[in-house]
Amino acid sequence: MANLNGQETASLNGEPVVKRPRESGPQDMSLRVPKEPQNKVTVVLGAQWGDEGKGKVVDLLAMDADIVCRCQGGNNAGHTVVVDSVEYDFHLLPNIPDNTAAFITTRWEERLKISDRAHIVFNFHQAVDGIQEQQRQQQEGKNLGTTKKGIGPAYSSKAARNGLRVCDLVSDFKVFEEKFRMLAEHFLTMYPNLNVDVDSELQQLKGYAERLRPLVTDGVYFMHKALTGPSKKILVEGANAALLDIDFGTYPFVTSSNCTVGGVCTGLGVPPSYVGRVYGVVKAYTTRVGVGAFPTEQNNETGDLLQSRGREFGVTTGRRRRCGWLDLILVRYAHMVNGFSAIALTKLDILDALPEIKVGVAYKVDGQPLPSFPANMDVLTRVTVEYKTLPGWCCSTEAARSFEDLPPQAQSYIQFIEDFLQVPVKWVGVGKSRESMIKLF
Numbered sequence: 001m002a003n004l005n006g007q008e009t010a011s012l013n014g015e016p017v018v019k020r021p022r023e024s025g026p027q028d029m030s031l032r033v034p035k036e037p038q039n040k041v042t043v044v045l046g047a048q049w050g051d052e053g054k055g056k057v058v059d060l061l062a063m064d065a066d067i068v069c070r071c072q073g074g075n076n077a078g079h080t081v082v083v084d085s086v087e088y089d090f091h092l093l094p095n096i097p098d099n100t101a102a103f104i105t106t107r108w109e110e111r112l113k114i115s116d117r118a119h120i121v122f123n124f125h126q127a128v129d130g131i132q133e134q135q136r137q138q139q140e141g142k143n144l145g146t147t148k149k150g151i152g153p154a155y156s157s158k159a160a161r162n163g164l165r166v167c168d169l170v171s172d173f174k175v176f177e178e179k180f181r182m183l184a185e186h187f188l189t190m191y192p193n194l195n196v197d198v199d200s201e202l203q204q205l206k207g208y209a210e211r212l213r214p215l216v217t218d219g220v221y222f223m224h225k226a227l228t229g230p231s232k233k234i235l236v237e238g239a240n241a242a243l244l245d246i247d248f249g250t251y252p253f254v255t256s257s258n259c260t261v262g263g264v265c266t267g268l269g270v271p272p273s274y275v276g277r278v279y280g281v282v283k284a285y286t287t288r289v290g291v292g293a294f295p296t297e298q299n300n301e302t303g304d305l306l307q308s309r310g311r312e313f314g315v316t317t318g319r320r321r322r323c324g325w326l327d328l329i330l331v332r333y334a335h336m337v338n339g340f341s342a343i344a345l346t347k348l349d350i351l352d353a354l355p356e357i358k359v360g361v362a363y364k365v366d367g368q369p370l371p372s373f374p375a376n377m378d379v380l381t382r383v384t385v386e387y388k389t390l391p392g393w394c395c396s397t398e399a400a401r402s403f404e405d406l407p408p409q410a411q412s413y414i415q416f417i418e419d420f421l422q423v424p425v426k427w428v429g430v431g432k433s434r435e436s437m438i439k440l441f
Contacts, residue, residue, distance in 0.1 A: 039227045040276030041069070041234045043264055044344075046241025047280035047334040049250075049288040051314065051321060053346035053429055054281045058237045060427070060437050065235040067226055071267030072257040073239035074121055074151045087432075114212060115219030115268075116167035119158050122180075124187050124196045125150030131191055146290075147314075153187075155256035162186060169205065170213045177202055220269035227274050236264050242280075242334035250377055253292030261338045279426065280340035282331055282417075284348045287321040289314045293380040296324035296360045310350040325387065327360040328420050333373035335421055342426035344437075345414060348406075349430040354392040357413060361420065362386035390416060397430045403440050406430075 042061065046052045062068050070093070093112075129148045146152060157163035162183055168176050184198050226232055240259040243249045248260055257263060261278055264270055285306050288294050297303065303323045306312065312321035334340075351357055363370040363383040374380050393407035400406050406414075406428070414425050428438045 037227060037274045039229075039232050039234060040274050041227075041236045041264065041268075041270055042276055043236045043238065043261060043278045045238040045259070045261060045278065045280055045338055045340075046244075047282045047331050047338070047340070047343070048241055048286055048327075049243045049292075050241040051287050051289065051312070052241065052281040052283045053344075054238065054241075056346065056429060056432075056434075056437060057279065057281050057344045057427065058235065060434060061235050064233060066232040067234045069223075069234065069236045069268055070239065071236055072259055072263040073255060074154065074257075075149055109215065112215050113217045113219075113222060114166055114215045115222075116165065116170070116216050117219055117269075118166045119154055119163045120166060120169060121150045121154040122164075122183075123150075123201055124184055124194060125153040125157070127194055127196070128153040128187055128191060131194065152256045157183065166212070166216055169209045170216050173206060173209060176205075176209075180205070223268050223270055227270065236268065236270075238263070242337060243330060245337075248337050250292050250380065251375075253290065253377070260334075277341040278338055279342055279344055280331075280334060280338060280423070281344045281346060282326075283346050284326060284351055284413075285310075286324045286327050286330070287312050289319050289321050293377050294322055294324060295330075295363065295380065295383050295385050296327040296358075297322050298324045302354075305353065306350060309353065310347055325358045325360055325385075326417075327385070328417065329360055329363055329373060329385075332421055335423055340421075340423050342424050343417070343421070344427040344429070345417065345425050346429035348410060348413075348428055349397045349436075351392065351410075351413075352396050352398075353394070355394055356392050357390050358387040359390065359416065359420075360385045361388045388416070398436070400430050400438060401435070402438060403428070406438075 042065075044054055044058050044061065046054050058068070126149060129146055129150045129152055132152070133146055133148060154163065162179075164176065164179055164183060168179060180202060181198060184196050184201075188194055188196060226234055238259055240255045240257070242260050244255045245258055245260045245263075246254050246256055247258060249255070258266060261275065264275060265272055286294070286296050287306075287310070288297070298306070302325075306323035307321065310321075310323070312323055313319065314321060363374075363385060365374075365379060365383050370379075370383065374383070390413055391409045393409040395407055397406055397410055403411065403414075414428060418425050424441070426440055428440065430436050430438060
């Protein structure tokens with residue numbers, strides 16, 4: 001079959017397709033061969049409800065990194081790092097050793113880069129966060145247990161498309177001021193009792209704009225150059241954790257961002273093919289801050305022991321963390337979403353005092369086994385947990401610096417986790433210092 005110009009045509013799904021003659025000249029066939037990315041990002045993510053010790057793992061990996069990035073969330077996160085017996089708490093900045101550039105990131109002004117597309121959390125976002133929590137408590141008798149840092153209201157502004165970004169702040173300030181006043185008025189209409197000093201905050205923001213302007217960069221271009229340029233080690237530090245993800249976490253008791261591996265791509269503008277190893281950080285037991293279902297929680301002497309030995313208080317809020325046995329159903333679900341290359345098992349030393357240790361290995365509801373981790377929180381609150389009981393070791397592991405240094409029972413505990421998850425454990429934490437992270441391979 002031919003068209004009016006004499007070209008051969010064919011049919012594809014009922015539509016005519018013109019067959020054009022191939023050019024006989026030389027062609028650059030290399031463009032048709034997929035290129036393996038030279039630089040890939042290494043990602044560190046929490047595999048439970050947060051507070052797993054991600055900061056310590058990032059601190060370890062950052063020593064050898066050229067760039068360290070934060071990709072989602074806000075200052076509702078809290079990462080603790082201990083160096084030379086001094087404790088440092090990071091809330092918004094990524095971990096930044098002396099040799100590393102930080103993209104978010106002494107000479108911090110030379111090393112810190114802030115994405116022009118990052119959304120801004122304002123004072124009224126924080127105030128609204130507190131009001132919303134108070135309203136939930138009054139209306140339903142329960143709140144979400146947010147940090148009241150304004151993260152949820154800021155993400156709601158982003159989704160409503162009236163949020164303001166860093167690029168707005170450092171551009172024409174008169175235009176920024178108009179948008180800011182409109183956004184403040186929007187929240188004042190919704191919350192008449194909201195106390196907002198618009199003029200005072202604008203004055204403060206004007207000063208911030210001048211200070212931040214030299215640090216602001218096109219985040220997409222910055223990452224593209226880093227990924228496609230000369231060899232670099234790029235580390236991405238996730239905040240919060242898998243079970244706090246807005247889509248895949250224990251909704252509605254979650255944060256407002258995607259803190260699973262997909263957030264690396266959407267938060268930094270990194271193509272999926274440039275994501276390399278993904279390390280999941282798992283505490284040797286389970287903790288949770290605030291309210292929400294917690295199947296393996298121990299409201300007893302065991303929970304109290306884990307809480308006191310682990311010093312389980314939130315870095316950001318100071319709230320007491322709820323404690324319970326390791327829940328491998330939950331961690332396996334986190335692995336399904338994130339595809340962990342390996343696990344960092346932290347705070348194994350907290351279990352040193354226990355004669356026996358239980359691990360959650362299956363859920364049942366009304367006597368029937370659940371094939372998967374439930375999306376419905378009403379179901380999750382009703383589950384009964386099937387446990388595997390393993391022998392404790394009842395001796396200190398804090399001096400261990402290799403897998404062979406650990407008691408046989410501790411080694412068996414680690415191997416049980418690996419066998420259940422079918423994911424290798426790469427690091428084991430037995431203390432607070434850098435030296436306390438045992439590398440297994």
